[in-house]
Amino acid sequence: MMKPGSKLVTKGLCIPLDSIGHDCTDPGGSTSNCFLLPSWTGRGIFNGGLNLDEQRHGRDIGGGGGRATRKRRRRDDDGGGPRARTILEQLIYDEIRQCDVCARAVLWTPSQERRHFQVQDDGQSPEDHASPQLTSIAERLPGFIERHIHCLTPMPCSFCTTEKAGAERWCGSLYCCADCQIRGEEGARRNAGRGELPTNANETSVASSNVSPPKLLPPKLFFCQSRFLGGGKVDPDLATEIIVSISAIEGRFKSIFGYGDEDVNTATQIIGAEECALLITTIIACTNPDWIRELFVFSSKGDECIAPPGYINSGEESLVEDLWAMSRSHSSVSDMLPKCNCVLGTAFPSYAEFLRFYLDTKRHCVLRVNLTTHPMLSYVTKTMLTPRLSEDERGLALELLMSTCSISDFDRVTKYNNGSAVHNEDVEQSSILRWRKAAYLAHRFSSQSDSDDSQLKQIRSHLQKSYFAYSPCAFRRKLHSCVPTLALSVGDLSRKGEDDSRQAPLESLNWLALHDIPCTDTNFDHIFTISKLGSLEGDLKTRQAELKRLMGQEFVCSCTRCQVEARKNDLGRNVELHFNEVQLRNIADLAMQHGRFEDASALYDTILRTHPRNGDVLHARAASYLGRASASSFAKHGHCQGYFVKAQRLWEQAGSIKECLIHPGIATQVKKQSVYRTLQYCKASLSDETSIKNNIAFTTYLDGRCFITNNEPVISLEECNNIISKAETHADGWTTSRHYAVPTTDIPLHELTEIHSWFHQLWNEKLRPLLRLQFQLTGNESFTTSNEFQRDIFIHDCFIVRYDAKRQKYLPPHLDESTISFIIPLNSDFKGGGTFVHSLGRTVAPTTGGMMSFCGGDLIHSGDPVVSGVRYIIAAFCFVDLVDSGTAKCVDDQIIPSCETDPTFQSQKQTKLKEILSCDVKAAVNQAFFFGFDL
Ligand SMILES: O=C(O)CCC(=O)C(=O)O
Ligand SMILES: [Fe+2]
Structure with a gap:
């Protein structure tokens, strides 16, 4: 923590305006120390949701620069009330610019240097060398400066994650050390030419600060499937830690909005249900930029519900860019929540209005989501082209589909099929899959007897419910790994372990342990990792290239999987590898899930060299043979190329090892062998x-x-x-x-x-x-x-x-x-x-x-x-x-x-x-x- 009284040296200043707004402590709404942020939030601001819309005035911060597709509406109605006219506000208006790094509204000092804060921990009082106006603000609002000193507390750099004293603050939530600051080549390229902001070409600091931080992506929201290995366990102590930190976030959420579980309706008033549904589109889209256009198109529902035309098909200043920019702006729920206050008690009249708000403020919101417009499901509607179903039936099928098939299930089924060798005439399989499934559901619906009415009602009421979703961006700061320990998973925790996971409703987002997570390290950042890649199935080269594209050219992933794959040729040989059994196991299991059976086999073999009696590994090794057997094309080879027999022989041998007797998987296979006389044949x-x-x-x-x-x-x-x-x-x-x-x-x-x-x-x-x-x-x-x-x-x-x-x-x-x-x-x-x-x-x-x-x-x-x-x-x-x-x-x-x-x-x-x-x-x-x- 920074000592009180640390010196703030501002050589030019970038202060997110919304944090100032939030600093207002005037409960009665008096004018003395409130800021009004004109036309910034698109709605009234602080103070219990008081709508100050009519009072908006001030300069257009977008100023024709920034992003062509995201011009802010200019409000020239400069006749606001007294509140709008405090000296302070005026000062701030004069200083408002758009920060070229974070693209948010910032205070800008006349020195026009694009530096962010720097802290000098010399125990002297805060001082602003560059801007008398800001000094004046500081004097009148001591809390204001304190707040920023607080913000300047040495933080772990968002990019390299090392904690460095004096790490610089890029914007509202990203902390970047000087080393990383100069690396953002990608950002620099993208920022080049956006010369709207005052620059001074002669100053080197201007040039260097024209560099955006490398992009950090939110985790990909993917759904884990445990093919052979049944997911993972987490050391209970670690699990408690996570739950604590997550409830802290949730507590914050409740305190900000001032309601608890019982008052759930409040949330839908914040943003209309429709918008919420579309926002989850955005959230999901954020996890995979390639989906965005598609999802937006598919989630269109009449005119009021589509994104403004400018956001779609708008070329390089596309929505994708905007969304990434948004995801950079906030790193935690507690950081983003206060900013949602401004729309408390209001609903947006249209999606366009909402989107504008969303993009302009770059606020990730905690939302209530109505699943009836979930993009995944709209997508299903779109592709559900069965001639067997009437329009009505299709609607019902869709409803039932939503109630009975979780996204993870949907994903699993399609993935499963897509991943297997499919005969040519089945190329249309994915659409067939969808309508076929819908047809079943329609069928099921039409065969509902009277006694099932209550079930139907239940389904319907389930569909009416809306759900909260946290933006995965909130968890963005988790480290990337190509063999992540966690994935976000949708489902209801109370139903864990139930037989038919397909029935699980989408009522919660959970962190899912992808494999066992032992508590071996006190640095949670390194234990809890997520994947920021759209797909983990690529080889080392593909992944590294994609990571560079996503995270900046300097980014080199050094997760264990990348390290192991770099030494692929040494696997299974008598070479010291320095990877432990657990690490190799996790990578091998992931390969199994991807259907990369050969990779998995090599890794299991490597482990077996040092742990030849490990039942789990022997079982998984045999399963990798079986995987290869089922991947062999019958049409091409006419047989499994020996892999089925190899799998059976390995199970037989494993079953003869004392240590493996208690292994249920091996025991089952051995029993099957005796019943079906496999080995005898x-x-x-x-x-x-x-x-x-x-x-x-x-x-x-x-x-x-x-x-x-x-x-x-x-x-x-x-x-x-x-x-x-x-x-x-x-x-x-x-x-x-x-x-x-x-x-x-x-x-x-x-x-x-x-x-x-x-x-x-x-x-x-x-x-x-x-x-x-x-x-x-x-x-x-x-x-x-x-x-x-x-x-x-x-x-x-x-x-x-x-x-x-x-x-x-x-x-x-x-x-x-x-x-x-x-x-x-x-x-x-x-x-x-x-x-x-x-x-x-x-x-x-x-x-x-x-x-x-x-x-x-x-x-x-x-x-x-x-x-x-x-x-x-x-x-x-x-x-x-x-x-x-x-x-x-x-x-x-x-x-x-x-x-x-x-x-x-x-x-x-x-x-x-x-x-x-x-x-x-x-x-x-x-x-x-x-x-x-x-x-
Ligand atoms: O019910 C059927 O006829 C199909 C069963 C089936 O495909 C299976 O068990 O894999
Ligand atoms: Fe089957």
Whole structure:
């Protein structure tokens, strides 16, 4: 803290006007020490929302310079009341200019130097060397100077983050050390030519201060999906810290606006609901400049609701620039909140008016957001072009979509599909996805029975609700990392751990721990990092280039991921790397989430060199093989290039390591291997199998990518009923979150012990030969690399699925993680349902006990909504892979410890396995730890 009485040396001064306005301490609104800021806020200013609109006068600060598209309205009605005419105000008017650094209104001293504050901590009283007027202000308003001395307290530089005494203050909220100050090349380029402000070309300080600070971006608002690894946990002590700091912000929010949770309506009076909704557009847009135009267009809703024409398609002085400028202006909620006072109790008549206010003041507001106009949803409306739906139905579908599908879910589903190999004819998939989903929802709506009315009402009331959203800019000062620990996540904390996250309403923004965050460091800045990149999926070069573009040419990211990737060639080799296991693990897990399985494999291998018995890493390593297996194109290779078999062998070996027994993931895989006899088939000789003839007739669709059996079932009606009854009486009940992106309500077959031997026989005698025949796995060796290998089909996951009109009715469009999937309907006493295959353009449903088989990883399909009754099916994900004569080893065998052969251990293992598998694996998987705050 600066000592009282520190000397303020002002060689020219840049003082954000709004901070002066806020300094007014005159509760009665007397004129003595109030400032009126003419036409600046676009509304009246301080003092309890007193609207001084009519009194606005003064010079046009924009003055024709600055940004061409953002000229301030000039008010020449200079006849304001006495309040407007205090000497002080006049002084200030004379000194108002637009700061060329922060682009806000500032006081400007006659010396016209573009320097900001400098502090000399010599214990002398404040003094202004350059401006008698300001000295005069200082004398009359001691608090005013104090305030700025306070502001000049050495701060961590916003750009390099080192705390430096005498760091300079760029503007209302950015602190920049001298080193960074001269680096803002990007800013300088952008500022060049905006010569409206008084300059003195002969003074070097002018030249150097013509440099804008490097751009700092708000965090990207992205939605974390935990594919294999279930999110992260945060050390409880750290979590408390964050919650404390966040509630402090929230407390500030409440005290500023003077209301608590109960008085939520106040907030909508601040800015109309419509505007709020559009502001969240802005907020989201701020997180990704590339979205802005699109989002603004999509969020247009009639004339009063669109951004003024000048802001769209206006070339280089575009909205994007403005938005970035805004995001630079404030660094914390407490910094920005006081400035919202000026509009307390008012609503903007139109979006244009609001936007003008927003852009002119550059105030990030805490807002109430009405989700009915959420841009994401408008976007959905726009692309929802289904001919099946009438206008009304479309509206209803949209409503229902909003109520049942969180953005994160929407994002996940589309991402999931976009990320996978998709056949050419499915290029329209994303729009199909949207309308298809909407169609389901419309369908669901139209099938609402009377008893569901209350649910509908609930949905409707949910839609009427509006929500608070903090601008992510508030958290802008968090450090960037290409392997961030945090992401902002939308959702309701009270529902954490619930099975169906798709149902979570968008009631809060939370910080989501992307992986475990241990409390190892007292410097939270380094622990809590976010990504400022739009996408983390790029390689080192791409990311560094993008970061330079975003943060300034000098910016070099030195996060662990960048460091590790710079040494990519050393991964997996016997070279000292100096990265710890946790760091490598986080980077590898991120690669898994991105589907960069090769990168992930190399990183896991590196960890396994030093921690060969780490169950988590072995499991993840096997999962990376499986990822590569499902990324292999069946059409191109005809098999998984050995990766499925490698994954299985690794799980087998991991399951034989003492330390790995307690690992639920490995235990499950080992159990599946024994139920589906995966390894037995992997090692079996195929000669006897190829002779199996199948006499089950089927019809071929889509050039051999989809088959449906004709009339003869593969399992009898009695068998179907038996499975249903076994499933319905299964002690552990139905699971709803086994599959990460599009979960079904199901029971895995490996849990239904009573039917294991029946299923094995069915697989061996009917299903496997039939599938081998359909997908030509026999007699077509052109896909294999040598005579040593033959192709075969393996089950990776098989489960009984349950749909009903009241719980899970349908399954959204998706691709399976499989080479081949099959579906066997177990009953027919329901309405609706069936498998919709998008390339076929219709819903297919084999007879009960019949089988539909298809390239699950290539064909988009979905489960049509069940309208009444309950639909049961067996579904399975299978992989086609290469099998050798039974002796092949994984290429990476050397990194895997050998199996324990001790017989005592083997029997302990069996007991332990049973124990693990009887416990609630679901709970173990749902370990993501959320922390944050309700809004
Ligand atoms: O319900 C259906 O017919 C489709 C099921 C499905 O696609 C799946 O479980 O992956
Ligand atoms: Fe599927």
